[in-house]
Amino acid sequence: MGIKDRLIEDVGLREGVKRLTEDKIEQVVQTVLKGETGARLAAYSEICMRCGLCSEACHFYLSHDGDPSYSPVGKVQQTMAVLLKKKGRVSPDFIYGMAQIAYTECNLCRRCVHFCPVGIDTGYIMSTVRRICHKLGVTPQYIQDTAHSHSATFNQMWVKEDEWTDSLQWQEDEAREEFPGLRIPLDKEGADIYYSVIAPEPKFRTQLIYQAAAIMNAAGADWTMPSEPGWDNSDMCMFTGDFEMMGRLKRKHFESAQKLKVKRIVMGECGHAFRSVYDMGNRWVAWKMYPVPVIHSIEFFWELMKQGKIKLAKKYPGPVTVHDPCNVVRGRGHHEKLRELVRFLVDGPIIETASNREHNICCTAGGGVINCGPPFKNVRLDGSKAKAEELRATGVKTIVAPCHNCHGGLEDTVHRYKLDMHIKFLGDIIYECMEKPS
Amino acid sequence: MHEIYNLVTGPLAWLAWGIFIVGSIYRLAIMYILAKKKDAPSLAYMSWGFSLRSIINWLIPFNALGWRRNPLMTVATFAFHICLVVAPIFLLAHVALWDQFFGITYPVLDEKVTDIMTMIVVAACLIFAARRIFQKEVRYVSGFQDWLILVIAVLPFATGLLAYYQLGNYQVMIVLHILSGEIMLAAIPFTRLSHMLFSVFTRSYMGSEFGGVRRVKDW
Numbered sequence: 158m159g160i161k162d163r164l165i166e167d168v169g170l171r172e173g174v175k176r177l178t179e180d181k182i183e184q185v186v187q188t189v190l191k192g193e194t195g196a197r198l199a200a201y202s203e204i205c206m207r208c209g210l211c212s213e214a215c216h217f218y219l220s221h222d223g224d225p226s227y228s229p230v231g232k233v234q235q236t237m238a239v240l241l242k243k244k245g246r247v248s249p250d251f252i253y254g255m256a257q258i259a260y261t262e263c264n265l266c267r268r269c270v271h272f273c274p275v276g277i278d279t280g281y282i283m284s285t286v287r288r289i290c291h292k293l294g295v296t297p298q299y300i301q302d303t304a305h306s307h308s309a310t311f312n313q314m315w316v317k318e319d320e321w322t323d324s325l326q327w328q329e330d331e332a333r334e335e336f337p338g339l340r341i342p343l344d345k346e347g348a349d350i351y352y353s354v355i356a357p358e359p360k361f362r363t364q365l366i367y368q369a370a371a372i373m374n375a376a377g378a379d380w381t382m383p384s385e386p387g388w389d390n391s392d393m394c395m396f397t398g399d400f401e402m403m404g405r406l407k408r409k410h411f412e413s414a415q416k417l418k419v420k421r422i423v424m425g426e427c428g429h430a431f432r433s434v435y436d437m438g439n440r441w442v443a444w445k446m447y448p449v450p451v452i453h454s455i456e457f458f459w460e461l462m463k464q465g466k467i468k469l470a471k472k473y474p475g476p477v478t479v480h481d482p483c484n485v486v487r488g489r490g491h492h493e494k495l496r497e498l499v500r501f502l503v504d505g506p507i508i509e510t511a512s513n514r515e516h517n518i519c520c521t522a523g524g525g526v527i528n529c530g531p532p533f534k535n536v537r538l539d540g541s542k543a544k545a546e547e548l549r550a551t552g553v554k555t556i557v558a559p560c561h562n563c564h565g566g567l568e569d570t571v572h573r574y575k576l577d578m579h580i581k582f583l584g585d586i587i588y589e590c591m592e593k594p595s
Numbered sequence: 596m597h598e599i600y601n602l603v604t605g606p607l608a609w610l611a612w613g614i615f616i617v618g619s620i621y622r623l624a625i626m627y628i629l630a631k632k633k634d635a636p637s638l639a640y641m642s643w644g645f646s647l648r649s650i651i652n653w654l655i656p657f658n659a660l661g662w663r664r665n666p667l668m669t670v671a672t673f674a675f676h677i678c679l680v681v682a683p684i685f686l687l688a689h690v691a692l693w694d695q696f697f698g699i700t701y702p703v704l705d706e707k708v709t710d711i712m713t714m715i716v717v718a719a720c721l722i723f724a725a726r727r728i729f730q731k732e733v734r735y736v737s738g739f740q741d742w743l744i745l746v747i748a749v750l751p752f753a754t755g756l757l758a759y760y761q762l763g764n765y766q767v768m769i770v771l772h773i774l775s776g777e778i779m780l781a782a783i784p785f786t787r788l789s790h791m792l793f794s795v796f797t798r799s800y801m802g803s804e805f806g807g808v809r810r811v812k813d814w
């Protein structure tokens with residue numbers, strides 16, 4: 158039982174460990190432990206009672222028939238506990254397994270926090286393990302590629318500057334056929350809203366930009382999108398452990414909004430980007446709170462609804478179930494607003510999954526796990542069995558999931574477990590049901 | 596035997612209390628300095644309100660999701676901790692000692708009650724031990740430290756019971772009882788028993804993060 162029995166070949170991890178020696182590992186581990194961690198990690202590792210109460214929390218554990226090596230504390234036991242005990246003097250092979258656990262077997266979803274009486278945050282411990290892996294140069298190839306893209310272009314998908322503005326103009330053009338007079342205003346100084354997205358949107362989910370523009374247009378919003386880098390609010394560097402780059406991304410994003418003197422930033426339906434903004438990235442650059450107000454689409458749409466700015470031509474046929482993305486629900490308490498909005502949009506009840514709201518089970522894609530790519534896809538889907546079972550039990554056909562990562566993950570889960578369900582963004586539903594010019 | 600009894604109730608008792616008190620203050624102080632130096636991004640979010648909210652909610656049995664999913668552990672953990680703290684403080688024989696040595700007196704619990712409480716502590720330890728042996732997710736992560744603190748915790752209570760019922764040699768039992776109690780006290784700051792000192796802070800921190808930053812409950 159344990160990571161040794163389930164190692165998966167990944168060129169990023171393999172090439173990374175080839176360059177390591179025990180001396181080098183020891184030195185890097187010590188640098189991180191002495192330089193970056195403090196009382197928090199010390200207390201966590203000392204007072205974890207090894208009671209195993211957190212096991213039941215983790216979908217990886219639940220989906221693997223209670224294999225203890227997948228429990229939160231079981232994963233700490235195989236990673237950080239060993240580093241601390243051996244003071245960082247471990248073998249390159251150990252690092253391989255440790256990286257695989259930290260990057261692909263924990264979504265940093267923090268469900269385990271609801272189970273630990275002494276208040277241990279396993280997500281933080283796993284993030285710290287990832288930080289060490291990053292500094293050792295041992296990261297899965299696919300997610301590292303997105304991190305490289307961030308460093309080179311300030312977006313996650315190698316989108317070039319002209320491609321970005323081209324995509325926006327293309328979507329504007331398309332949308333003007335349906336909504337004459339619609340604009341996607343670029344670089345509008347002093348706008349109420351700065352709308353930021355993640356790079357996969359211009360890359361292969363352009364309909365999301367189209368829909369957002371349609372909704373902004375219908376609501377009569379004073380909004381803008383930036384033409385220069387900073388428009389991508391996503392942050393894979395946060396998940397690889399490249400915190401320096403995470404900090405640069407945050408600065409870029411906020412500076413771009415400040416340059417345009419906007420009143421606030423509205424983020425698309427992304428979970429992890431939101432986490433990066435209010436929880437992790439801001440701290441790295443020593444901002445207690447972000448310098449420009451930021452709200453997530455859930456809250457933004459909810460506001461529009463309250464102000465009567467979403468006019469529906471019809472309601473979406475229910476019943477539906479709601480998937481609560483960790484980073485905006487357990488991460489920001491948006492569950493009730495989400496439900497109010499869904500009740501407004503949908504004709505029919507919300508059938509809840511057994512674990513819902515802040516107690517939700519993660520989609521198993523989050524925390525950068527889906528971004529580790531094809532080598533780890535099957536493992537990820539094995540881990541989502543618990544989620545699939547809860548979804549199946551609802552008996553409905555539609556899952557509302559306001560997060561890109563959850564979307565990607567749930568699509569795979571629905572496919573693997575033959576759930577016969579489809580997954581909708583809030584924007585999909587609003588766009589589909591709103592009043593349109595005939 | 597008399598000398599040994601005098602030793603354990605005299606110098607060793609002072610030593611144990613000394614290690615416990617000075618050691619605890621020392622550990623807390625060092626941890627605080629470390630937190631000040633290294634954990635500013637965490638300390639910045641500490642809040643009294645959310646800390647208390649979290650502590651109170653976790654102190655209600657079956658309130659937190661974790662407690663609800665582990666009913667046996669909930670009962671065992673609550674019973675264990677309450678009895679472990681209350682029984683020794685309000686035990687007739689202990690209060691008598693406070694009176695004898697320092698002239699301090701305060702109300703005591705009925706001996707039958709403290710007797711049952713002591714048995715509860717021992718029974719809970721047996722449950723904890725059984726989990727470590729038979730439950731695979733617990734066995735997987737159990738190590739020397741975990742067994743050590745379990746033994747340290749159970750000994751004063753087990754020997755206390757044996758002495759009370761005069762099973763075995765009373766003199767020997769009572770000395771062992773006092774000695775194991777002293778070991779437990781002295782071990783608190785330097786073993787995993789230190790969760791007694793630190794968990795209030797880790798709990799508060801989690802409560803502050805979840806309440807203040809994430810705006811959800813952490814239970």
Ligand code: SF4
Nearest residue numbers: 215263264266267269
């Ligand atoms: S953070 Fe989520 S995925 Fe990671 S150990 Fe905890 S419950 Fe499991």
Ligand code: SF4
Nearest residue numbers: 205206208209211273
């Ligand atoms: S519930 Fe908390 S104390 Fe118990 S094993 Fe898990 S992390 Fe450790």
